Amino acid sequence: MRFRHPDGSIVHLAYCTNVHPAEDLEGVIAQLDGCSALVRKELGVPVLGVGLWLANTLADRLANSSVALNRLRRALDRNNLEVVTLNGFPYAGFHDRVVGKKVYSPDWTEPARLRYTLDLVEVLAELLPADASYGSISTLPLAWRTPWDRTRDAAARDAFNRLELRLAKTHETTGRRIRVAIEPEPGCILEMIPQAADWLTPYAAQSLVGLCLDTCHLAVQFEQPAEAFSTLQRAGVEVVKSQVSAALHIPDPEDPTARELLNEFAEPKFLHQTREYGGPGIDDLDMLDQLSGHASWRVHFHVPVHAAPRPPLTSTTDVLDESLEHLVGGAHPLTHHLESETYTWSVLPNAPQNQQELAEGIAGELAWLRDRLVGLGLEEIK
Structure with missing residues (x-):
């Protein structure tokens, strides 16, 4: 989906295909012929943006086989789908029975992470629409927080320096401007905006490496959007891409009804980092006894933005709304790539039972976001 900002530039909205296994x-x-095509039909749009997730083995194949890449391109074309962004965070096995901390491996200290990302650069340079101003690839915030030391940080820095050189070369040789965006996440080396801004400052002037702002993660950490954007502006770090999503919010953890409903979200597949306002944090919902319960909680569980959870649970759509105002509500967009990333549909308490229901849910989120963008003065291009 494309929107024209009042300044004349194009803002892209896509849904992330890491929801598919x-x-x-x-x-x-x-999945493109099936669910993605159904989502486009539900929305009634001429072209639907998809933020592709490509596992490492497939990324390698596509980067090294024009035949395979052409097969993918034909599938996109026949379904009126376009790709301006890739999700390069999960490496493989994102729909294993238990994912947990495996999603952070390999990290940016390991050569496999750089190889995977370079494959994605090659693929996106080929798939990017001719009129797109740039392509984006989101990636993990270096690594899970432990183990970490100066040697590991230096290895990650070296990898990103090499990546930056390749991005510049790709731009020079193909004319395709591909940018990589580090995505802060609770529990990782870079989990909050000030940490990410500090680490990314050396790349500020080049602007081929920047930030992926996930509004769910921002909310879980109880970060204030206005302060976050001010920090990024001072550091000169650009928002290459934003994943516009919502976290689960528990206003009163001592409410027995809230605790009972929260148990329905305690599933083993994904990690659900939880933070208490003004207090400590935990790495998953099976550690709730370590929190006092005297202040509100926020859980790293991506919930549909258009469908609030059962009361008294809520979601952080207020943080999302405020973030959108900063991202695209000003004189110029702070990013041109927005991606809906609710990958948790299969583990929701009332999970979709078939492909049609999933497509309707994804379309519902995109329609909700479309209304927000139009409300901020953007014009949908039909």
């Missing part, structure tokens, strides 16, 4: 080319094409 396929990791090979045949499976990805099937």
Whole structure:
């Protein structure tokens, strides 16, 4: 989906395909022909943006086989789908029975992470629409917080310096401007905006490496959008991409009804980091006894933005709304890439039972976001 900002530039809105489990080319094409096509039909839009997730083996194949890449391109074209952004955070196995901390491996101290990201750069340079101002790839915030030391930080810095050189070369040789965006996440080396801004400052002038702002993660950490954007502005760090999502919010953890409903979200597949306002944090919902319960909680559980959880639970759409105002509500957009990333549909208390229901849910989120963008003065391009 495309929107024209009042300044004349184009803002792209897509949904992330990491909600789908396929990791090979045949499976990805099937999901494009199936659910993605249904989402576009539900929305009634001429072109639907998809933020592709490509597992490492598929990224390698596409980067090294024009035949495979053309098969993917044809699937996108026949379904009127376009790709301006890739999700390069999960490496593989994102729909294993238990994902947990495996999603942070390999991290940016390991050569495999750089190789994977470079493959994604090659693929996106080929898939990017000719009129797109740039392409974006989101990636993990270096690593999980432990173990970490100066040697590991130096290795990550070296990897990003090499990545930056490749991005510049790709731009020079292909004319395609591909940018990589570090995505802060609770529990990781870079979990809050000030940490990310500090680490990214050396790349501020080049602007091929920047930030992916996930509004769910921002909310979980109880960060204030206005302060976060001010920090980024002072550091000269650009928001390359934003994942516009909402976290689970528990206003009163001592409410027995809230605790009972929260148990429905305590599933083993994904990690659900939880923070207490003004207090400590935990790495998953099975550690709740370590929190006092005297102040509100926020949980790293991406919940649909258009459908509030059962009361007294709520979601952080207020943080999302405020973030959107900063991102695209000003004289010029702070980013041109917005991505809906609710990958948790399969583990929701009332999970969709089939592909049609999933497509309706994804379309519902995109329609909700479309209304917000139009309300901020953007014009949908039909």
